[in-house]
Amino acid sequence: MNAPIAKLTASAYRIPTDAPEADGTFQWDATTLVLAEVEAGGETGIGFTYTDASAAALIAKTLAKAVEGADALAPPAVFAAMQHAIRNIGRDGLVAMAVSAIDAAIWDVKAKLHGVALATLLGRARDAVPIYGSGGFTSYDDAQLTTQLAGWVERDGCGMVKMKVGARDAADPRRMAVARRAIGNTAELFIDANGALDAKGAQRLTKLAHDYDVRWFEEPVSSDDLAGLVRVRGHTAAPMEVAAGEYAATLDDVRLMLAAGAVDVQQADLTRCGGVTNFLRAAALCEAFHTDLSGHCAPAMHLHAACAAPRLRHLEWFHDHARIEAMLFDGAPRPEKGAISPDLSRPGHGLTFRTADAARYKVG
Numbered sequence: 001m002n003a004p005i006a007k008l009t010a011s012a013y014r015i016p017t018d019a020p021e022a023d024g025t026f027q028w029d030a031t032t033l034v035l036a037e038v039e040a041g042g043e044t045g046i047g048f049t050y051t052d053a054s055a056a057a058l059i060a061k062t063l064a065k066a067v068e069g070a071d072a073l074a075p076p077a078v079f080a081a082m083q084h085a086i087r088n089i090g091r092d093g094l095v096a097m098a099v100s101a102i103d104a105a106i107w108d109v110k111a112k113l114h115g116v117a118l119a120t121l122l123g124r125a126r127d128a129v130p131i132y133g134s135g136g137f138t139s140y141d142d143a144q145l146t147t148q149l150a151g152w153v154e155r156d157g158c159g160m161v162k163m164k165v166g167a168r169d170a171a172d173p174r175r176m177a178v179a180r181r182a183i184g185n186t187a188e189l190f191i192d193a194n195g196a197l198d199a200k201g202a203q204r205l206t207k208l209a210h211d212y213d214v215r216w217f218e219e220p221v222s223s224d225d226l227a228g229l230v231r232v233r234g235h236t237a238a239p240m241e242v243a244a245g246e247y248a249a250t251l252d253d254v255r256l257m258l259a260a261g262a263v264d265v266q267q268a269d270l271t272r273c274g275g276v277t278n279f280l281r282a283a284a285l286c287e288a289f290h291t292d293l294s295g296h297c298a299p300a301m302h303l304h305a306a307c308a309a310p311r312l313r314h315l316e317w318f319h320d321h322a323r324i325e326a327m328l329f330d331g332a333p334r335p336e337k338g339a340i341s342p343d344l345s346r347p348g349h350g351l352t353f354r355t356a357d358a359a360r361y362k363v364g
């Protein structure tokens with residue numbers, strides 16, 4: 001039995017944020033979603049990533065040649081064909097994101113052709129995945145910060161929330177105090193500097209963060225600086241953990257970070273690191289290194305693979321993406337008691353793109 005891929009198409013949507021957003025090293029007022037659609041055996045599978053709209057052209061014009069005619073029931077084989085096709089245009093960044101969206105779409109169509117949820121097809125290690133609320137942008141005032149963080153704890157039952165730091169050193173202690181007041185003493189507070197600091201600056205912030213019982217320090221220094229991450233991890237006392245990995249595009253990126261001993265918890269983003277195929281391989285690497293894995297952003301795309309991944313700690317319920325996924329996809333997950341779970345009665349990812357609702361955001 002096989003199911004040749006009849007058609008691969010892509011489109012792009014630019015969705016304004018609900019308020020200006022910023023972190024330690026970037027600011028934005030809109031987010032672009034690139035959607036890949038794969039047709040095989042009379043079914044359509046979808047996958048998406050958050051990247052520049054030009055990835056849609058890369059998918060429809062370049063990668064379609066490698067994918068069309070291949071067997072949708074053999075996603076690792078199609079993944080290998082895509083890796084071959086991109087050799088001379090680079091494996092990272094935009095290309096990895098395009099490949100990730102396609103791979104996720106192929107797994108979706110395969111599960112649909114088998115009439116099962118993707119988590120069922122992959123084999124579940126768990127039925128629900130804890131989430132942590134993520135936002136707390138440096139562009140927010142204290143009232144916005146309080147409302148958002150408290151909402152995740154009180155409304156969604158999250159046991160953990162994450163805020164951005166590192167934009168203005170002087171403001172961070174006050175902002176962490178505001179966050180701690182907003183979430184009470186039970187929920188865990190995470191911080192993310194998005195690589196804004198150097199090792200000494202990170203050490204200084206680590207000391208201040210202990211006053212607010214911060215449990216997770218993400219990208220204290222640039223993720224390119226593995227030695228710097230190792231230094232920061234060395235002076236970070238339990239229970240605070242160091243995490244990084246959101247820019248991993250290949251298995252080697254994950255392996256090098258793990259082998260360096262750079263993190264307490266490895267992060268990976270299914271929509272950047274090579275889709276379902278490579279996310280599960282990254283999860284296996286984490287298991288081999290006795291290190292937990294946390295999924296970065298795009299919760300609706302991660303959910304089913306996260307149910308199958310060993311040592312999966314939690315998924316990031318990123319404000320921007322959770323909002324877009326609820327707006328544009330029927331079947332998008334909804335938090336319940338601090339976790340999300342797949343609807344196993346819906347085949348594939350269980351997601352249907354609301355094309356009509358998305359039309360006004362279309363940019364490619």
Ligand SMILES: [Mg+2]
Pocket residue numbers: 192194218219246
């Ligand atoms: Mg981050």
